[in-house]
Amino acid sequence: MNIRYFAWVREKVGIEEETIELPSNVKTVSDLIAHLKDLDDYHASAFEEEDAIRVALDQEHVEPDTELGAAREVAFFPPMTGG
Amino acid sequence: MPVTPKVKVQTEDFDAGAESGLLTSGRKDVGALVSFTGLCRDEAGTLSALELEHYPGMAEGELTRIAQQAIARWPLTGLTVIHRHGKIPPGDNIVLVIAASSHRRAAFEAADFLMDYLKTRAPFWKKEHLAEGGTGTWVDAKDGDDKDAARWT
Numbered sequence: 001m002n003i004r005y006f007a008w009v010r011e012k013v014g015i016e017e018e019t020i021e022l023p024s025n026v027k028t029v030s031d032l033i034a035h036l037k038d039l040d041d042y043h044a045s046a047f048e049e050e051d052a053i054r055v056a057l058d059q060e061h062v063e064p065d066t067e068l069g070a071a072r073e074v075a076f077f078p079p080m081t082g083g
Numbered sequence: 084m085p086v087t088p089k090v091k092v093q094t095e096d097f098d099a100g101a102e103s104g105l106l107t108s109g110r111k112d113v114g115a116l117v118s119f120t121g122l123c124r125d126e127a128g129t130l131s132a133l134e135l136e137h138y139p140g141m142a143e144g145e146l147t148r149i150a151q152q153a154i155a156r157w158p159l160t161g162l163t164v165i166h167r168h169g170k171i172p173p174g175d176n177i178v179l180v181i182a183a184s185s186h187r188r189a190a191f192e193a194a195d196f197l198m199d200y201l202k203t204r205a206p207f208w209k210k211e212h213l214a215e216g217g218t219g220t221w222v223d224a225k226d227g228d229d230k231d232a233a234r235w236t
Contacts, residue, residue: 082135
């Protein structure tokens, strides 16, 4: 699955995007966050304040309990500050 | 027939007057036009620019979804949304929303709704560039923005 990061989440992870193989026990967005946190200190730091992170699945907003299903792209980012 | 919104995400500036003209020229059914322009401010001289990061694809997609909601909710004759990204100095334009309708209430409310939803749902993030040099912090989302958006539900 392709994973993209934006704004301070991107800066903390240290990369804009990456592709990872999902372990079979990763079903939901929350599962994926738990998996990413265990990868290394950079991911752990980016997801430290988990409640502050917003998620999009195939470029649409979703909640953390959403199943990843057949989605190709997931994005993690802070609350938006456009306008 | 419902109108098709004009949605653009771009680095270049926009001309609010010219965009307004496009929604009214040659028409006799437009009785009200509300235009909102958001600009970069220098926060009492401390900022040299704002850097706007966006999520290409989703930014256009989400702005279009919000615009479609406004069109479904108010009887609009036209709707334009333009959001810039990249480095924007104080005094320059960031965002433009223009709602046109036969009557003022729909135009006022649609423009207000668009801005409230755009601020909380469109994937853009502002980073400060400081007048004294260097980059500052990412701008924090405001609780008030969520409350403003909740007015419409």
